[in-house]
Amino acid sequence: MKLLRVFVLLVSAILLAAACTTAPEPVGFQPEILPLPADPSDYAPIASYAAMEIPADNPMTPEKVALGRQLFFDQRLSGDGVLACYSCHQNDLGLSDGRPTAVGAFDRPLTRNSPTLWNIGYHPEYYWDGRSKPLASQALAAWRGGNMGADLEESVTQLNGIEGYQNQFQAVFNEDATSENVSQALAAYMRTIISIDTPWDRWQAGDESAVSDAAKRGHEIFERIECNNCHDGVLFTDFQYHNVGIGMEAEEPDLGRHRVTEEDSDRGAFKTPTLRDISQSAPYFHNGSVATLEEAVDLMLGGGQENPNLDRENLKAADLSEAEKEDLLEFLRSLDEPVQLSEPPLP
């Protein structure tokens, strides 16, 4: 409770400082969770997240984050007027969309599963294959590409025809909406999507009653069988690309990271997904080929799927009893995030 107040004060101070600063220095940013829970006394102490790197050309300000949040929820950004960014990154679906592979604007089928956006501002590279960075360029790609299918010029003209947006863009960027500043506002908002209030975080912060004994045993198992060779640290990802064999049996498999680096060793390698909110974000893997968390864990426990590039160095088969497997799953469920993104009023 006290910690939260300190945290909120700290965030306000940093945001204020960021708003006043003119020097384009990269700033460390401790992001705010939006929305804060109605009763702050429910709020857990803060997990030990590092300060987030913020690009010098897109400093965080509360007004920019608020604008980005509106844009994220606004269907008018999509080519067909039906989808918002949020459509494929929803609360009850672990900030994903519940589909094996996404369906973009104009009902265009896409080839990959929608990843969660929790803690996305900490990722050094975006998409399952890491082909895009920084976050503002990713946002632009999602807006213009198959996901949202927007014609940027039309979309920007439309935004500038909406009085509320026009005033906000002037206030935040000193200019009308452009494809660049829309992407910057979206990126600023996404940097505030932080998962820190899971039972696991509360346990790590010293609340022994926050998780069950089964989850505690599961955490030990997770480390003992070295799932954290890849699902490492407070975000449960090393941000590296590994081949665990998913989809490699296909006639023309998605080669993942190989498409970016053209290295043979990257054939079939994908970014290690975070495990935060994992029980909510079914179906699993880059191609959504596995329906339940139990099956996904079984597949990893089996040492992945056989193929010439399987990362055997990091991923080893582990023989767990049914009870141990249940403990492991209980630990993964302790990573469920209760904080919800909420839709702001739109102009």
Ligand code: HEC
């Ligand atoms: C039709 C569903 C859909 C919509 C709409 C959509 N996304 Fe996504 N999003 C996806 C899919 C699928 C991927 C993964 C694509 C890939 O890896 O090739 C993704 C990936 C991302 C990522 C990278 C995640 C990671 O782990 O690297 C971010 C960030 C993101 N989307 C933000 C947005 C924003 C911002 C918008 C709105 C401008 C948006 N998305 C709209 C489906 C969608």
Ligand code: HEC
């Ligand atoms: C070699 C690194 C590595 C190790 C070790 C590893 N994983 Fe993974 N894990 C990955 C990668 C990479 C993916 C995504 C693969 C894909 O979609 O093609 C993944 C996906 C998952 C998923 C699905 C996530 C999602 O959002 O779709 C779960 C659940 C999972 N792993 C759990 C585990 C568990 C439990 C262990 C320990 C038994 C483990 N992993 C060990 C790299 C690893």
